[in-house]
Amino acid sequence: MNITLHRTLMVCMLAGALALTIALVAAKDVSAAPPEPVDETPFTVEDVCAFPVTLEVSGKGKVIELPGDRLLGLSPGLRVTLTNEDDPANQVTYVITGAFHVTTLADGTQVVVATGRNLLFDPSGMFLTIGRFTFVPDTGMLATGKGRMIDVCARLA
Numbered sequence: 001m002n003i004t005l006h007r008t009l010m011v012c013m014l015a016g017a018l019a020l021t022i023a024l025v026a027a028k029d030v031s032a033a034p035p036e037p038v039d040e041t042p043f044t045v046e047d048v049c050a051f052p053v054t055l056e057v058s059g060k061g062k063v064i065e066l067p068g069d070r071l072l073g074l075s076p077g078l079r080v081t082l083t084n085e086d087d088p089a090n091q092v093t094y095v096i097t098g099a100f101h102v103t104t105l106a107d108g109t110q111v112v113v114a115t116g117r118n119l120l121f122d123p124s125g126m127f128l129t130i131g132r133f134t135f136v137p138d139t140g141m142l143a144t145g146k147g148r149m150i151d152v153c154a155r156l157a
Contacts, residue, residue, distance in 0.1 A: 035060035035076055044085065048121045049153035052085040059097075073100035080119055082126075084156040092155050094119060094128050111136055119152070126152040 042056045059078035066072055078097055084090040098116030105111065114120060114133045121127065131147010 033062070035062035035074060038075075038078065045121065045126075047123055048126050049084075049156060051087070051156070053126065053153075053156060054083045054085055056081045056083075069104040071100075071102040073102070075099070082119075082152060082156060090156045092152065094152075096128070098129075109136060109138065121152075128152055 038057055038059060038061045040056065040058050042054050044052050044054050046052045057078065057080050059075060061073065061075045061078060064072045064074070075097055077095075079093060079095055081091060081093040094117070096117050096119050098114055098118035100118070101113040101115065103111045103113075112135055114129060114135070116130070118129050118133075119126065120129055120133065120135070128150040129145065129147060130150075131145060133145035133147065133149075
């Protein structure tokens with residue numbers, strides 16, 4: 001499995017696609033292996049909200065390779081604390097225990113379906129999604145969705 005696929009999934013898991021740098025553990029050959037702790041090193045996302053946002057992630061994650069060029073990213077007990085760097089008093093913490101289902105099409109395009117509670121972001125904003133949302137990371141963020149979207153930038157402003 002290639003590194004680009006892993007990074008896209010990781011990106012999705014934390015921001016859903018998020019700028020994408022939540023460090024999940026590498027995919028395991030044995031899907032029965034338990035989830036492993038994620039990299040808890042804080043990182044900053046710029047150009048998503050009107051201010052830089054620091055993300056601190058804790059919990060466990062796992063990537064499972066599935067037949068048919070598919071991946072499943074799981075995040076049991078994953079939490080993220082987001083802080084407005086311009087006004088650190090503005091901070092929120094979310095449980096983001098959703099899953100990412102990544103399918104690679106014949107042309108190489110990846111389609112991601114985020115289910116459950118996920119943090120998704122791109123240059124148009126940052127959103128806590130609760131439900132089922134589908135997007136194509138290379139062409140745009142949320143393409144279709146059913147559920148709730150909470151504007152995280154507005155909550156941190």
